[in-house]
Amino acid sequence: MKFEIIKEDKETNARVCWLYTQHSVIETPTFMPVATLGTVKTMSQQELRDLGVSIVCGNAYHLYLRPGSDIIKKAGGLHKFMGWEHSILTDSGGFQIFSLAELRNVTDEGVEFSSHIDGSKHIFTPEKVIEIENDLGSDIVMVLDECQPYPVTYEYARRSTDLTIEWAKRCKKVFTLRPSSLDYQALFGIVQGSTYRDLRKYCTKKLLDLNFEGYAVGGLAVGEPKTLTTEMGGFTLELLPKDRPKYLMGIGLVEDIIEFVSMGGDMFDCVLPTRNGRTGMVFTSEGKLVIKNAPSADDYSPLDPGCECEVCKNYNRAYLRHLFNVGEYLGPRLATHHNLYFFMNVMREMRKSILEDRFSEWKKEFLEKYLANSEG
């Protein structure tokens, strides 16, 4: 992996970088659609390529359970299995396992859990997770971490952060021993520390000592007030080295992405455009639109009059509303397509504004229009 800073904004910490993997060049700031089970829900890989998607996020936990990492390894890795030539980042699935709550048991060794599918028992250790991600053959491998809920006591946060650091160390160690055919893989560390500044600082320092190829800020947008999300994210971003990509995990509201870009964030992922698309909530340049609502019934205009996506060029609101009302597959599909275009387009415009030294103006102008009619 190679990471190159192309342009830095003069007023903020926003920047445009190029991240080279074996499978694509990723222009950052970038949005990575979520492909938990090896598919960005409702979309074909061809459509993702056409939308300019250069990297998607898979999930080791989910793919390990179904279809099984052996099946994917045998295919020659996740790229070949799912027919996707561009880059893939895989999360360890720590977040998913810790969401299981009652179904898991954390020890120093690792985390024992029952499958959310069939209740079968499994244990994820840092070593096991790296082995799975090696099998998947993703371009960017995330370490196993403990994503702390909010709120937690300082005591809990400290212990958990230590565990995350210890696991990062073990991940790094076993990752360096991977077969040479997987040389192209890059390992990213994840900064935890809940909402405690000193723990964030402490965790960052320890991870920097391990020298990862990129760093993620984890444990944000887990229920804390937005001011704390911004504060902790911004604080952590400043501690991270300039010459490495910085990934804000799970940050997906467009307004938050823009804010974190101004603080130096490079990579973002979220289920928002896809999940909301499936329920008929679409993002437009003038805010959000719930397509099922009555005003769309005989509204023959496109979802977003200013949008140039295939959905807005070919279909109208009344048709979309009808598709959702009768439960047709094409509804979620078209809404997801439009939403992803919207996200990819915002990122493209944002990068352009940075390259053209007008990021702050662009940000102001975009947000004014976008938030004016936003339902929140």
Next chain:
Amino acid sequence: MKFEIIKEDKETNARVCWLYTQHSVIETPTFMPVATLGTVKTMSQQELRDLGVSIVCGNAYHLYLRPGSDIIKKAGGLHKFMGWEHSILTDSGGFQIFSLAELRNVTDEGVEFSSHIDGSKHIFTPEKVIEIENDLGSDIVMVLDECQPYPVTYEYARRSTDLTIEWAKRCKKVFTLRPSSLDYQALFGIVQGSTYRDLRKYCTKKLLDLNFEGYAVGGLAVGEPKTLTTEMGGFTLELLPKDRPKYLMGIGLVEDIIEFVSMGGDMFDCVLPTRNGRTGMVFTSEGKLVIKNAPSADDYSPLDPGCECEVCKNYNRAYLRHLFNVGEYLGPRLATHHNLYFFMNVMREMRKSILEDRFSEWKKEFLEKYLANSEG
């Protein structure tokens, strides 16, 4: 509408014709994917165009209930509503209404029924159905008929056939009074008569007197033994004039389509490729394949090694099986896409064989391979 015979087979009644509507040139024999609610389930209109689909079948009954023919009329017709520039045939929905069994009451006037959605009461008369199909603005309009179940007594069949003839007359009458902006619409009659030769003959004669622009053979594949389907279909086809398109309603097994083409059939529709696709049953040149079955788990070959569709070029069986196993949208979508390609391709190859004077050889060769491994 214009109908031109391009080539007639020397050994059989197979033929290649061109059917010109205002929206497309339809090369027959043609397969028309079913778009009951204004969408071929899981597919985008762009994909249908890319597959070479030149006509789809909508359903007046379903579209009248949801979104309502007023909504579609206001959009400027079904083409504009759903974003489809090529041709549309609309069935009256008689078949659907008669499937409601307990929910309907047939009189000479028309058929009274309760909506399958909300139980609301409606009445479909021949005049009402034509009005709806005028609102939809389809290229080919089907009359209201009574699709008889199987088996029925001669007495029932005779009465019902008379009703169908009477309704055809009323449909024709009101259709001729449509606004001039709908001049492009063509009206097709539907031959009923159950499995009684004399009734089929009688019905055909009466419909021919009314001079429709095309004729459909209805009431087949409703549960009768296949020998009767073939016999009645073949018998009726021979009674129909050469210079009009002949449409076999609801005939969808590839082997049946080929048989009816050899007897002079031009147009076919069926939910088979789409419905089976959604359950993971795919058609291949070597027979059918149930993708969810275990052998596909680590089979990385395409659905059909001989197929050149986008699905076979880009995805493998193991991935498809995984998508179905985890209930991902993309599974039904890709299987449907492949199945429709398969059907369109069979029709294309069949037309080519007719044009090249080798239909019988093609038929023999195709069916030998196709039926050898077929699960039936």
